[in-house]
Amino acid sequence: MNSIRERAGGFLVGVLVIAFGGLWALQDSGAFDAVGMGPDGRTIGEVDGIAIEGELYNRAVEQQLDAYQAQGLEVTGSQQRQIEDRVFDSFVDNALVEREMDRLGVQVTDEEVFALITGDTPDPLIAQVFPDGNGGVDRAALQQVVEDPNGEFTDQLQAIEEQVRRNRRQAKLSALITASTRVTPGEVRDEFIRQNRQASAELVGLRYAAVPDDQIEVSDSDYRSYYRDNIEDYEREASYSIEYVGFAKDPTAADSARATDELDTMVDGFRTAADPLAFARRNSFGAAAEPEFIGAGDLPAELATAVYSDLTEGRVVGPVVAGDQAYLARIVGVQPGDATSVRARHILFPAGAEAQAREVQARIESGEISFADAARQYSTDQSNKNQGGDLGWFGEGRMVPEFEQAAFAAPTGRVTGPITTSFGLHLILVEARASQEVQLVQIARPVEADYARVLGEAEDFAAFLVLEDRDFAEEAQERGIAPTPVEIQEGQAQVPGLELGRDFFRYLRRADIGQVSEPFDAGTSFVIARLVERREAGPAPFEDVQGQVEAAVITEKKKAVQMAALREAVAGASSLTAIASAAGAEVTSADNLSMAAGVIPGYGVEPRAVGAVFGLRPGQQSGVIEGDQAAFVVRTTALVGGTDAEFTDIAREQLAEQLLQRKRSRVLQAWLEGLREDADVEDFRNDLL
Structure with a gap:
């Protein structure tokens, strides 16, 4: 009985997608009841003068955020704003649709609701709340709720009935609106030809x-x-010109040290643990995975190098920092591998620069310059030249054929090349190779930036500008930060490359020209902005669009x-x-x-x-x-193609149904857009939230 309660209650807390694809039935949040609730609570909008209550709106937004977070997803500022806008639009649309259904007298009887819950063709909601595991309805569980003698499930059943009634009512409205929608044989034939000829x-x-x-x-x-x-082509909305600087949330050496220090405390316990996997599971973030045999090319490069330096079973490797993770690993098995992996460096020269490549090769072989330093100085591969041309470990199939063939044939420790590929000329240095697979139990810790430190740097920058009356761009350049200019349109939901929330756009609307902002969390950085100019809506001046x-x-x-x-x-x-x-x-x-x-x-x-x-x-x-x-x-x-012989009855029927559904969808969308255009919708969120 408790499982029934959990299934029914848990489902109804979520967001239900119903008859009109664009409308949300926010059952538990009270979306359908949020219009016309009276003066209690803060009004965050109006539909034809009827209030949308802030408390119910906030509840619906929180449910959506919880749904994202339950899936382990991080919600950025711009994503939250998109969620808020979708929820607000759903309140508006639901209010307009409910009003139209009342005006048109669309009703659903109790008998219809009962049949849609217990009948042979139940509402799809019933199969979702009471699934039998095979795509159908668990009739026994449903019957327990319907015939509940003690009234234990009265609230759940009432919520189900209300949702089923609403679904059916909207389906009737949809059928009423699209009743005259037809697809002619000629349209079907033309679409068949369009798709197949x-x-x-x-x-x-x-x-x-x-x-x-x-x-x-x-x-x-x-x-x-x-x-x-063509001046109408150059109409533009009200807009803002800003410049901003970003303080990246990149981890520092100190941040890496925090993660490795934590793992250091586990080394002895990990080494002596009778059950290393159980130890890892007790000390990991999330579940530690069952160890599998993998080659060096399938491990992070830094971890692979540390592991393959000594493949003694039982050895604890690390802590090792690789990318945004710090690892501690214990070798629990070693076996011959099916393929070889190599660790290599390369120096990339432009096509035709063979003389330069051979000159650099001679300098490396004479000991005049190291391979890594030569890569930093001469390589045109921007992705790894600063790392001395380090490509990490890789197995077969990871590189272009010419490069791969040379790398796997090259002796360890000797420069090979120049090798010609579609990218140019390469000098290759294979530093290590491994033909064994290793089985590891791993403990990982994320290497995260000290956000408080980064936020403090951003706050100091903003405060210094204000207190010392410093020029924004000059101060940024003195600190080694390049200011970025951006044009933002009124109503724009996000700034390219930044994950900014509603608080940033509120700053744009309210700031004075030249005003420096507080720090805004932009996802991978904290941003300080300065409002340079505010432009009114209208045709852009010729000078602005001359290009x-x-x-x-x-x-x-x-x-x-x-x-x-x-x-x-x-x-x-x-x-x-x-x-x-x-x-x-x-x-x-x-x-x-x-x-x-x-x-x-x-x-x-x-x-x-x-x-x-x-x-x-x-x-x-x-x-x-x-x-x-x-x-x-x-x-x-x-x-x-697209011939009469191919235009079978089955193809005709399938295509006719597709076209009919497409037409109905367009009719419903146009109908809803017409309601929105005729409605007086006020959105107060920018001033209140």
Whole structure:
């Protein structure tokens, strides 16, 4: 009986996705009851003058955050804001839908509810609350709740009934709204062809970008005229210009030492433990995994190096820091491996720099410079040059074939190369190799930055700016931090690269020009910002978008040149080959064209040209087509697929159902958007939360 209570109660605490895909039934949070609750509690919004209560809204948000955290997910500031916005929108949508159902008189009888709970075709909610493990309903458990003689499950049953009634009511509303939605045989046939037919074509294309700049004439008046004629394209929302600096939450040597010091206290106990796995499980964050035999290439490089330096069973390795973890490991087994792993370094030179590569190789072999120092000085591989070209351990299949073949054949401790790959020329130094697999019991600790220290640095920076009246950029540069300028639109939910919450955007709205912010948690860093400028909504001044305008005008001019050239070629020639010759171009082939994708290989997305190919019969040739990237003349050579023989009754029925559901979804979405547009929705959260 307790398991029934847990299943019913636990499920109803969550968020239920119901008939309208965009609406949330926030049952336990009271989402459907949050509108019109009266003056109790803080109002965080209104729908046509009816209050949305802050207490219920906050409860719903907390449930969503708990659901994320229960899955072990960290919720960043920007993610929390997205959750808050979705919850607020759900309150608004639910309020509008409930009002419409009342207006239209959509009702559900008690008999319908009872049948949807206990009948042969129950509401999907019932199978979720009372699952039998096979996708059906545990009828015995359901019956215990329905026929509960002591009223022990009265509250749960009432909640289920309310949700089932709401689901059914909304399903009726959905059916009412979409009752006139139909899919014609012609639509089904057209969609079948669109999805299944492919085409081949020959074409002549004159790219607009191929026109040299000196072949067009552009004046300042052209730019100004284009800007005036297309000024609606340059409308922008109210926006903010800021500059910010970030204080990264990167671990320091002291942070690594904290993690290794903690593991140091376990070394003796780990070494003498009769059951090392049990010891690891008692001392690990989370469950320690069952040890499996793995090769060096499958371990973090630093840990692999420490382990494979001595493969004595029973030896405790570490603490070793690798990436963002500190490890303590005990070797509990060693066996021959199926493959060899190597640890290597490399120096990458540009293709064609063989003389330089051989000169550096000679200096390394003479002892004039170490391989690691040469990598730091000469390698063009930015991912590891600062680590002396260290590639760590790797097994077969991890590197490009030429590099891998050379590395696995190279003797340990000797420089091999230069080796040519698609990346350039490589000198390779294999430092170690291992053909055995090892079985480890591991204890790990995260190496985390001292957030209080990083936050303190950020706070000191902000306080110093204010107290000493220092220039933001100058002070940042003196501290070795590069300020980053950013443009942020009003209503923008996040700043690229930063995980910022609502408190940051509240600062933007309220700050004075030049005001320095408090530190904001941005996920991987703490951010200090300064408001540089606030702009009102409206057309962007010409000077602000001049680069965009110039690019657009130049493209239009070049488009006109290529369109005229191709029209002239078509006027004097009939065959595609003759047109290409007259236009100074070539005839190219394009196979496997898809109407759904609209892509021409080598040109990109060109829907007008692809549409023309499918609109012609094999052998027919088009006129001049103004594409997005080029002017085209196309000749269809073949149309395959999407035939009557392939258009079976099963395919027809499946596609008709897909199109019908798609149409219904669009109708419902348009209906809901219409309700939103007509409603007077007030959102007070920015001022209150």
